[in-house]
Amino acid sequence: MAAPVLPASRRDDYLALYDSFQWHIPEHFNLAQACCGRWARDPASADRVAVHTEHEDGRRASYSYAHIQAEADRLSRALRALGVARGDRVGIVMPQRIETVIAHMAVYQLGAIAMPLSMLFGPEALAYRFQHSEACVAIADESAIDNVLAARGECPALATVIGVGAAVGRAEHDWDAMLAAELPAFTAVRTKADEAAVLIYTSGTTGPPKGALLPHRALIGNLPGFVCSQNWFPQADDVFWSPADWAWTGGLWDALMPALYFGKPIVGYQGRFSAQVAFALLERYRVTNTFLFPTALKQMMKACPAPRERYQLHLRALMSAGEAVGETVFDWCREALGVVVNEMFGQTEINYIVGNCAAQNDDGRLGWPARPGSMGRPYPGHRLAVIDEEGNPCAPGEDGEIAVCGTDRHGHPDPVFFLGYWRNEQATAGKYVERDGLRWCRTGDLARVDHDGYLWYQGRADDVFKSSGYRIGPSEIESCLLRHPAVSNCAVVPSPDPERGAVIKAFIVLVPSVARSAQADAALVAELQQHVRGQLAPYEYPKAIEFIEQLPMTTTGKIQRRVLREMEATRGAAARR
Structure with a gap:
């Protein structure tokens, strides 16, 4: 099986970027150290704002890398005292608040596995995930504490619940008291890049939800796509915001972690999404880069057809994923927001693999132009094909299933891949097909590829x-x-x-x-x-x-x-x- 043939083009630098890119994956890599620790230890960046938070009731705050690291050190010590060990699963059931960031960093540097869960999950959904993963600790705020406690009775392994914010006093351990009792000093575990870091459960549209186990190195696999889709991120004065829930791949891997990896501030908003809120946040924080779902863009387009007449916007890059944007929304983004939307495609298991890069950087690299309705081309480092039901490559213009090769064009392992489904070897094996000595991962998503190598999304197979x-x-x-x-x-x-x-x-x-x-x-x-x-x-x-x-x-x-x-x-x- 071969990847789509991508012809030479004088209109952009895609081929040069794609052909020259090579992965360099260190043996040891830790998300907390890469996204917070190294910035906090450097005097030049320790006091730099990492996260702005805003609550729908008007409360606002800003937090530095040094603050997040100190609090993460305290929490790591507290979790270790509770018996959390390397490889243990810790549920994090909170919205976009600073404690969510701290919890992730604390779990990663402890060598444990973070299991982000949506605050919208009810007791049954939470119980299934807690029980299936055998999570030993859950951290929840007022948005989820009732459902966490209701689910706990069915989860014998869930030994501890930690209450945050207005949930203090509702569980046996209070966040503030726990952290106040610990010193802000912790020696991080030296994790391998291939070691498990995150467990995210898929939506379960074709059966019970499956837990996708992601290694620390998966963030490295995301970075080329993030950099390209955000028009050569980072640049001076970049500020990121996305309404995507940090409990999901889109919020965690496509917004929070890569923004922090590059040392740039991200805005976390705790409240319901609306078009008015979105435009206000974009203006107030001078947001330059964002990830907005097509659903959000549609709401914004209908609510405010001409936003630049009412708001001072500073957007220079916009990525969208989850559904096809469509020409209507694409045109509105270009005309009304002043940015060309870079569509992207990825999955929890293999994220940020296809997309666009519709801008030129300071070095004169052109990226490649976004085509209305197209999900883009394979990002550098990822080898893709559109295949038929037998696993054979489809001709340009024919519909088939998107498949991703386990190695890049140079034969090196692609770090973006998940480790497998949690305790479900059969489902993991069913995700792959072997052909011509190569291992390809089926996505279940349909597309067609054109003669220039652009993919056009045709929907889920079902x-x-x-x-x-x-x-x-x-x-x-x-x-x-x-x-x-x-x-x-x-x-x-x-x-x-x-x-x-x-x-x-x-x-x-x-x-x-x-x-x-x-x-x-x-x-x-x-x-x-x-x-x-x-x-x-x-x-x-x-x-x-x-x-x-x-x-x-x-x-x-x-x-x-x-x-x-x-x-x-x-x-x-x-x-x-």
Whole structure:
């Protein structure tokens, strides 16, 4: 199996960057030392702001690398006193607050494994993850303490819960008291780069959630993509912000850790996302670099079509991932925000592997131009192919599954890969395919590659369906619908049909200003169908449209089309009875 053929181009420096890049992975590497310790020990950077925090109630604070390191040292000592040892799992169930950063650094330098968990998880979801991972400690604030304590009874290994913030007094150990009793001095464990550092559970869309075990070196594997997608990060005065939850890959690996690795400040906001909040944060902290999900960009676009008329923005780079951005949002980012959005693709298991770099740096490197609707090219250091069901490379223009090779083009191991699924060897083995002496990791995501090596996302393998013999991918139809001024968000799924097998159905969230009545709705359905008919192939317009208050979403901002498909399947079965 070969990677896509990438032709020479005089328009950018992609080939030179891709061909010349080589990995240099040290034997020993520790996330805490790389992202905090080395900055805190250097007098020139010790007092530099690492994290700005803001609460939705108006509280704000800024914290230096030296402060974070001192508090992490105290917490490492306290955790060790509780019996936490190298390789033990520690649950961190908190939002974007400074204690979350401190907890991660303390766990990493202890040689333990951080298990970030969303504060949105209920008791059942938490209990499954605590029990499956056999976590021995959980750290939670007021946003999650009730659910953590409710889940604890089913988790015999969970010996200790630590309360943070307003959760102080709710658990047997209080964060402030524990840290106050310890000295700010700790000798970090010397971890190998291949040693486990993070355990993140996937969303479980095709079964129970799986725990992806990530090594310290995975951050190194992320860095080329981060640097490129953020238009040659870091530069002077760079400030990063993203609403992506630090409990997920997007927030932890694509925002928090790489920003700190490069010694640049990141903004953490504790509160609900809204377009108004996003623009206010961008302006207040003079944010230069951000990662925004397409869902967030859609909200911002609809709420404030011309933001630079109201806000002083300083953006120079914008990365987006999780869903296809689509031409409508792409054009708005370029025209209204003044930046070309760099789409990126990655997974928890193998993150930051494909994307764009639409800017020139001070040395004159051009990167490579972003193409509207394309997820980009393989980042330097990563070898990709689009393959068919038998594992053979697809020709340009043909849909297939994205696969990532375990080694780069020079034959060196790619450090971005996860170690495997926690206590699930069968699932780990099923993720890979061997061909021509190389090991390729299947992503389950579909794309097509063009003659210039750009990949065009076609959705999850289980999102694609057939209608009247035509293969239908939802992203292009959704992007078309989104260009209609009445549409705030949408999702396309198959709806069972006795004659065609399935018809295209669109679930649509309307903008609040749209007037609703039976007659108006019927007219709008016809208008939306004609809108798609006029721009896409005749077989791609939605035969059925349903207006919905909100779409089912994952906590990482992805549309749960599976939920809508299952609802349609249930309705179809009931209609046949």
